[in-house]
Amino acid sequence: MGVLDELTRPAGDADVVCGVPARLVAAPRDTAEAAALIKAAQGRSVVIRGGGTKLDWGPPPRSLDLIIDTRRLAGVVEHAAGDLITVVRAGTPMADLHGLPGQQLALDAPATATAGGTVATNASGPRRLRYGTARDLLIGITVVRPDGTVTRAGGRVVKNVAGYDLGKLYTGAFGTLGLITECVFRLHPVPAATAFVRATTPPLHAAKVLAGQFAASALEVSAAPGAEPELAVLLEGTPAGVRERAATVARLLGGRVGERPPEWWDVPPWSPGDVGVKLTGTLSQVPALLATAVGAGATVRGSAGAGVLYAGFPAGPDAAPDGAVGAGRAVELLRAAAVRAGGHAVVLTAPAGVRETLDMWGPVSGLALMRRVKEQFDPDHRFAPGRFVGGI
């Protein structure tokens, strides 16, 4: 029996990526086994799966022989509290990292999402305003290259400029450059106190919060057709400081202070069967971007403080509310608005049938160079083929 037979099982009904069924599934237990698996899988197309919370993001793979499931590559290898870092295996659920003793990986993610999947998709949430995203928090990484070579970059210290910062390259690469098996993250202390301010107010008032001296950890907006837009602000720090700042922000926005976030906080504004789009733009253009998206029939939530919004709308014209347009037209409108705002519109998810009609990634600058990078790492185009920008 070959290595591949030993390490894989036949795929089941659930082993499907965007409608494309896999033939085999493997769940390696450690980096060495993952490397052996990938060496044995030469010539086969591969998609990596963690918690599966974002497996429907991006176009379907052009072909799919093998799903590598990372969930057995799990566990916190080390939590060096005094150094504010943690070393974790890629399949570790994010829930385990949100509640390390006294400290946290300050990266919003669904509880069942994995560390590796969160890095691979560069997913983020409200607190990116204060803590940044995976690219800012990842300080070291172990990756098995498509040819089976085990390789590391970065290290275990936050401050480090030795060699290329490949962690950034793997972050958001959607598994097209190899399998992430281990991550080192910088941690933050759990704040002593937190408070939320919630206000029904026009989104352009977000600028008042940014211009003030509130050091907000998150500044979120929610808007939908026919509903009053809301802003919500997260404040963190010392009990006295948070109390004072929250009261000031509440007065400024005409809102109220609470201990808990609004129900829409960090919840994607789409349901299964909807189209979900990530919109980015410069801060001053966030209100215009929001208005366009809501005008096109979308529910929009996201970080008004960071310039990252998520828009969700029904895929079919039949299901759309009054005045809404079809999915293709809506994506065109959103993309034009995002480009005007200095950013991008990326379709993260869409139902089968609609997905195929959409240019999910949209235009990307530097694509020729990105193809050259892919060519170097994965010359046979086996890892997540077709799932990334420009058909990479």
Add this chain to the structure above:
Amino acid sequence: MTSIDALAARLRAEIGPRRVLTDRQELRTYECDGLAHYKVIPALVALPGTADQVAAVVRACAETGTPFVARGSGTGLSGGALPHADGVLIVTSQLREIVEVRPEDERAVVQPGVINLQVTKAAAPHGYYYAPDPSSQQICSIGGNVAENSGGAHCLKYGFTTNHVTGLEVVTPDGERIRLGGPAPDAPGYDLLGAFVGSEGTLGVATEVTVKLTRLPETVRTLLAGFRSTDQAGAATSAIIAAGVVPAAVEMMDVLAIEAAEAAVGCGYPAGAGAVLIVELDGPAAEVEAQFAEVSALCEANGAFETRIAADDEERALIWRGRKSAFAAVGRISPDYIVQDGVIPRTALPSVLRRIGEVAAEHGIRVANVFHAGDGNLHPLVLFDDAVPGESARAETVSGAILDLCIEHGGSITGEHGVGVDKARYLPRMFSDDDLDTMQLVRCAFDPDGIANPGKVFPTPRLCGERPARRRGAHPLQESGVAEVF
């Protein structure tokens, strides 16, 4: 006519005669960067005034297979801008326009030759500043900061250049101008911007930089604490971090560094101190006041025999003056010195400092320690006298041993000065051949002929193999109609 003469003639025609230097005396001006014991006279210096001119120079280099090295203000401390004897030195200091300051977007767009501090000066009237603050910020350029991923005293809280650059225009080593990232976050595709920042000029030349602007803090509070020993100061630092405080900066100096700073600038640090800590907190007033009281108490609990709190900007500047002058100040107590830059996990500080002391004593060499204690970034200053036979070799040995200590403790051979030419030989102690090979895959994608700053960072260049992989235009699947929509 030699090939360099031909290149000079071409460049004079393309970018103007005054922008091309070949006179040996003029070339000599550029023979080194901030690491002055490495000297190489370049074959030609180009002083482009626009991004188009940078692209023209690089294209000419690419077409003739001529190596090129980019240089900003030349303040780097790892020899990253050391010229190539047969190559072109591209000096970006003429590209010095602040293109835009947009406080409403928290962004500024600047050319690479703009001085770091100028960005803050342009943003400050709007209530913003540019957070990365290397000690050389009065003279170092943003382009150089991008190449080196420069840090500074305040990166403990605010991060490094890479966390503050959102967009770049880059001339790739084949002479093409491309944009990476932009004013908005999370550009789709590979984070080539993230790979470029800190690549030390080996992936191309930045010609425009979009940076984040940070809101000026409401309050800044600075405390100076004198301790009997570095162990006590280290314990205080640990206690501050363990309490969940993230100061803007925590800096430490040991007795020899204090002695040098006193001799140079008379900073009046607590008499008899074996170590001083500078702790700076910034942010909303109520937060800072509460945390400041905690930090003061923790310093005293860990043995601080004197603490001073800056009452105003002037006193704050005085506290920082000793620290910021430290590198140059050791010149007062030693004819020659090596500035080392290594990183250790912060908790290893006491044992590593002890080992540094032992190694230095074994070799009869003095080491003054100045460091960013909050993030474990050491800057040992290895003191020697070149006039004493054998001493510079012993200093080199001690300096190398310090890097080995950093690696042994799971740290890094450089926290902010870069690998450059100086530490390329140490990189394999930190990374395996496979790790370095993988980094060079990126190099091969950007620069298959290896003409961008060759000989830096990597001790052994990788052969990039066949070139047909470099596709241009549409993806073949797109061309063939298989995948017109991605």
